[in-house]
Amino acid sequence: MNINELKHKAKEIRLDVIRSIHAAGSGHTGGSLGLADVFTALYFSILNHKPDQPNWPDRDRLILSIGHVVPVHYATLAHAGYFPKNELITLRKLGSRLQGHPGRDHGLPGLELSAGSLGQGLSVAIGMALIAKLDKKNWCTFCILGDGELQEGSVWEAAMSAAHYKLDNLIALVDRNKVQIDGDTESVMKLEPLKKKWESFGWHVLECDGNNMQEIVDSYTSAKKIKNKPIVIIAHTKMGAGVPEIEGNYQWHGKAPSDKDIENWKNNLK
Amino acid sequence: MEKVDFIGNISTKQGFGEGLKIAGAHNPNVIALGSDITSSVGMDIFANAFPNRFYSLGIAEQNAVGIATGMALNGKIPIFSTYGVFAAMRTLDHIRISLCYNNVHVIIGGAHAGISVGPDGATHQALEDIAALRALPNITILSPCDATQTRLATIAAIEKLNGPVYIRFGREPMPNFTIDTQNFEIGKAQTLRQGNDICIIATGHLVWESILAAEELAKQGVSAMILNMHTIKPIDKNAIIEAAKQTGAIITAEEHQITGGLGSAVAEVIVKHHPTPMDFVGMPNSFGESGKALELMEKYGMNAQAIVQKALSIIKRK
Ligand SMILES: [Mg+2]
Numbered sequence: 001m002n003i004n005e006l007k008h009k010a011k012e013i014r015l016d017v018i019r020s021i022h023a024a025g026s027g028h029t030g031g032s033l034g035l036a037d038v039f040t041a042l043y044f045s046i047l048n049h050k051p052d053q054p055n056w057p058d059r060d061r062l063i064l065s066i067g068h069v070v071p072v073h074y075a076t077l078a079h080a081g082y083f084p085k086n087e088l089i090t091l092r093k094l095g096s097r098l099q100g101h102p103g104r105d106h107g108l109p110g111l112e113l114s115a116g117s118l119g120q121g122l123s124v125a126i127g128m129a130l131i132a133k134l135d136k137k138n139w140c141t142f143c144i145l146g147d148g149e150l151q152e153g154s155v156w157e158a159a160m161s162a163a164h165y166k167l168d169n170l171i172a173l174v175d176r177n178k179v180q181i182d183g184d185t186e187s188v189m190k191l192e193p194l195k196k197k198w199e200s201f202g203w204h205v206l207e208c209d210g211n212n213m214q215e216i217v218d219s220y221t222s223a224k225k226i227k228n229k230p231i232v233i234i235a236h237t238k239m240g241a242g243v244p245e246i247e248g249n250y251q252w253h254g255k256a257p258s259d260k261d262i263e264n265w266k267n268n269l270k
Numbered sequence: 271m272e273k274v275d276f277i278g279n280i281s282t283k284q285g286f287g288e289g290l291k292i293a294g295a296h297n298p299n300v301i302a303l304g305s306d307i308t309s310s311v312g313m314d315i316f317a318n319a320f321p322n323r324f325y326s327l328g329i330a331e332q333n334a335v336g337i338a339t340g341m342a343l344n345g346k347i348p349i350f351s352t353y354g355v356f357a358a359m360r361t362l363d364h365i366r367i368s369l370c371y372n373n374v375h376v377i378i379g380g381a382h383a384g385i386s387v388g389p390d391g392a393t394h395q396a397l398e399d400i401a402a403l404r405a406l407p408n409i410t411i412l413s414p415c416d417a418t419q420t421r422l423a424t425i426a427a428i429e430k431l432n433g434p435v436y437i438r439f440g441r442e443p444m445p446n447f448t449i450d451t452q453n454f455e456i457g458k459a460q461t462l463r464q465g466n467d468i469c470i471i472a473t474g475h476l477v478w479e480s481i482l483a484a485e486e487l488a489k490q491g492v493s494a495m496i497l498n499m500h501t502i503k504p505i506d507k508n509a510i511i512e513a514a515k516q517t518g519a520i521i522t523a524e525e526h527q528i529t530g531g532l533g534s535a536v537a538e539v540i541v542k543h544h545p546t547p548m549d550f551v552g553m554p555n556s557f558g559e560s561g562k563a564l565e566l567m568e569k570y571g572m573n574a575q576a577i578v579q580k581a582l583s584i585i586k587r588k
Contacts, residue, residue: 063340104372112343117367123333124368127340127348130325141340154364157330161337165325 001044006213009079010040011269014242016075016088018265021256024092027100030239030252032072034177034211035144038235039076041216042142051081054109060139061112061128065121066146066175067101068254074098074108082110119152121145122172126162129170129230140224143172148180151189156201162230163202171223172203172232175210177239179250194234203232210235211242242270277418280446282439282475285417286379287312289424290349291319300428301341303327303334305352310441311381313351331356335364335376342374347428351379354396354438358403369434370408376434377427383413383438384525385553385570386475386563395558396438401530403436404503410456411502413438413524413532415477418448419500426456438474440525442563445478457501459509465495468581469513472523473499473532476551476572480523483577494581502532510539514546519584521549523577525567528552547587549580 001009014036021027043049047060064073071091078085083097090096097108101116112128115121125143132139149155162170174194182188191197198205204226208215216235223231239253240246243265257265294300294316302316306329317324327334331352338348351357357380358365369376380399387395403409410431414423420439427435453460462477463484472480477498484494495517497509514520520540522533533550540546553570567573 113339113368114371115367117363119332120336120364120368123336123364124340124343126333127337127342128344129340130337131341131344131346134322154330154332154336157333158336161327161330161333164328 003213003217006040006044006217009044010037010213011242013040013072013075013079014269016078016085017071018257018262020075020088020091021071022262023089024256026256027071027092028068028254029257030246030250031066031069031146031175031177033243034237034239034241035069035072035175036242037211037213038144038173038216039072041213041220043076043080045217046220047142048139051110054082058137058139061125061141063113063115063121063125063128063141063143064102065115065143066118066149067116070102073102077110083108118146118149119154122155122158125170125172126158126167129162129167130165132169133167141170143170145172145174147174147176147178147185147191148188150174150191159198159201159203166228167230168227170230171220172230174232174234175237176234177237179239179253181253183250198232202229204229205232205234207234207236210237244268244270277446279443280417281441281443282414282417282420283312283381283441285414285420286351286424286437286439287315289421290316292421293425293428294320294323296429297347299346301325301346301348303338303348303350305329305331305334305350307352311351311379313379331361332364335361336368338376339368339372339374342376343372347375347377349377349379351381353382353394354380354399355382355394357381358396358399358436362402365403365434366406370406373408373433375432377424378434378436380436380438382441384440384474385558385566385572386440386442386444386525388442388563388566389560391560392557397525397527397553397558398530399436399438400502400526400532404530404535408433409503410435411438412436412456412500413473413502414500415474415498416444416446416448418446418451419454422451422454423500426454430456440475444475447478457504457506459506460498460500461495462498463494463496465493466517467493468519468521468585469495469497469517470521470523470577470581471497471499471510471513471532471536473502474525476523476525479574480577482574483581486574486578487581490582492581492585499532502535505535505539507539507543510536511543514540514544518588519547521551521577521581521584523551523572525572526552527555529555547584549584551576551580
């Protein structure tokens with residue numbers, strides 16, 4: 001897909017994120033919308049994958065560490081053809097394959113990991129990247145982290161080990177929306193200077209506007225060329241991106257849209 | 271009845287390391303993850319044999335559990351080991367979600383289990399690891415009785431199971447007495463001695479103490495049955511129910527807190543299926559301290575004498 005097609009796809013995915021969380025009556029709207037551009041870029045441009053063969057051995061692996069934004073992962077997987085789009089409205093309902101946080105035990109194709117307890121996904125991604133190296137495979141492992149999640153100490157255990165093993169087949173992305181449940185990350189628990197932190201741990205750091213399709217694609221493209229170091233993209237996103245009514249508002253971290261919200265937002269979707 | 275004979279003192283960690291090496295020779299997918307204390311958990315035996323399948327991960331246990339998960343999701347069988355206090359408890363949420371919820375085949379070796387760790391003191395004596403892990407779905411918990419059985423359990427965990435496994439073993443050289451190496455089956459308790467007056471259900475090193483206790487009880491005219499409960503989860507319900515029916519009195523014996531350990535697992539079966547007078551030999555809701563293994567086992571009531579005393583008093587309640 002070219003950039004314009006990707007932008008259009010991201011808009012469709014946003015609409016399905018909103019619809020599915022609305023149907024569920026609960027869920028993480030803000031973070032899911034903020035990552036819609038990143039997920040669209042990954043599944044429609046960056047990842048080497050086959051939706052009709054979700055277990056294809058040579059596929060790139062995508063580990064979603066922040067399980068709470070899984071609605072955007074589900075919507076993207078459905079648009080990519082992993083499962084029917086009409087299943088998206090079963091999100092969070094009893095018996096659904098679309099669990100509130102990703103649960104592989106319910107059989108949804110395309111999920112690499114059951115996750116949602118923060119601070120665990122990067123380690124799992126490293127385990128996968130180590131095996132790709134050991135078995136001399138060319139697939140890459142991608143990992144999506146939240147910025148608030150970086151307050152978990154285990155993330156930095158993981159960061160240290162990825163650099164120790166020079167995992168240039170691992171590309172992490174931090175959703176740097178600068179907010180978490182209690183508010184601004186810098187007042188809850190300061191993360192800056194974030195770029196320096198990752199660099200000092202031995203990572204190659206890229207930064208981009210995580211809601212700008214061209215910049216996302218360019219970052220991933222240059223990330224793939226880095227050698228001997230793991231790569232992290234600090235993606236500056238807006239919580240609720242694409243919906244002007246809620247953009248940047250941390251109160252939308254864990255809130256579902258009402259009927260009225262949907263009506264108001266529909267026509268303004270960017 | 272299984273054959274029981276004293277062979278000599280060997281540390282159970284030796285059995286763990288040998289088991290890893292044997293399973294590693296059988297299967298190139300076996301991988302070991304070291305947490306700085308590789309040789310003190312016996313893993314150096316594997317690392318020396320298969321250096322390209324050994325990953326040093328430093329003192330970062332939570333990361334090790336996640337890395338093991340990622341490897342297992344890609345067809346490997348990773349073994350992660352450190353002292354039981356860290357292996358089971360510092361990592362607990364990572365074991366719960368990454369390992370158990372994903373139901374991956376990872377073996378966790380919990381070394382330095384029990385009060386017999388000795389001089390290192392309370393911080394390093396794993397006495398709550400079974401309780402912490404026993405509530406988790408999908409996990410298998412093994413607590414072999416000696417070095418030979420630890421080797422068998424390690425190989426079986428790698429070759430016979432598909433989900434997460436915790437294997438518990440000790441530090442000090444302890445009596446090695448398993449001769450029959452053909453009869454080890456995960457989930458199936460071993461009857462080491464027949465008896466009609468009471469059944470001692472023991473695990474880990476306290477199986478040996480139970481054998482000593484049964485001999486002492488025999489001198490006092492009490493006929494004690496012994497079950498070696500080397501698998502704590504899933505527990506062998508049938509063996510427990512049969513033992514309760516046959517003897518009418520149960521003592522459990524473990525180097526672990528009485529709360530939540532083997533005794534609790536046995537009591538859950540007894541209460542539901544065949545209520546029977548019962549008592550528990552284990553750590554009495556306390557932290558340990560420094561001392562020699564045998565001194566501590568005596569002070570905190572986890573040895574043959576403690577088993578004999580409780581056995582004699584429980585029989586009176588029949
Ligand atoms: Mg955030």
